[in-house]
Amino acid sequence: xxxxxxxxxxxxxxxxxxxxxxxxxxxxxxxxxxxxxxxxxxxxxxxxxxxxxxxxxxxxxxxxxxxxxxxxxxxxxxxxxxxxxxxxxxxxxxxxxxxxxxxxxxxxxxxxxxxxxxxxxxxxxxxxxxxxxxxxxxxxxxxxxxxxxxxxxxxxxxxxxx
Numbered sequence: 626x627x628x629x630x631x632x633x634x635x636x637x638x639x640x641x642x643x644x645x646x647x648x649x650x651x652x653x654x655x656x657x658x659x660x661x662x663x664x665x666x667x668x669x670x671x672x673x674x675x676x677x678x679x680x681x682x683x684x685x686x687x688x689x690x691x692x693x694x695x696x697x698x699x700x701x702x703x704x705x706x707x708x709x710x711x712x713x714x715x716x717x718x719x720x721x722x723x724x725x726x727x728x729x730x731x732x733x734x735x736x737x738x739x740x741x742x743x744x745x746x747x748x749x750x751x752x753x754x755x756x757x758x759x760x761x762x763x764x765x766x767x768x769x770x771x772x773x774x775x776x777x778x779x780x781x782x783x784x785x786x787x
Contacts, residue, residue: 667780674773675724678735681766682721685738685759689714713741735770739763 693710696702702710716738723730742763 663780667776670776671728671773674769674776675728677769678766678773679721679724681762681769682717682724682735682738685742685762685766686714686717686721688758689717709745713738713745716741732770732774736767739766739770 689710693702693707693714697704697707720730720734720738723734740763742759746760746763
């Protein structure tokens with residue numbers, strides 16, 4: 626059995642025994658395990674946030690592409706409105722694909738379709754047409770992206786240590 630410190634030695638307040646000093650082999654191992662655990666927890670949080678972002682982006686892309694195609698076929702939309710909505714749907718789809726396949730997607734790529742959707746909602750609101758679902762999804766997308774940015778700023782050193 627290995628003794629880490631002598632029982633006769635008096636340990637002063639604030640001083641750690643030899644078994645807990647950072648140079649000890651067991652303590653370094655515990656620090657590595659703790660760092661690995663922190664890294665895994667932060668990666669899990671980042672993946673959950675990315676899945677939320679992907680879900681919102683995919684739903685928005687599907688709703689713009691399919692929903693507006695149905696409105697266009699029924700004759701409820703003009704060709705210009707259909708083209709703008711189709712372009713926004715394609716932009717949402719490309720962003721969703723990028724989030725799904727690349728976890729290092731820059732924030733501005735995720736925010737661009739949400740900002741365009743908010744601008745379109747602001748243009749339609751004076752005419753008495755409220756687009757609550759796209760407005761709510763855009764706000765949630767912006768808030769979720771902000772949370773992901775804050776996560777990367779606060780724990781960037783741990784997330785970068787792959």
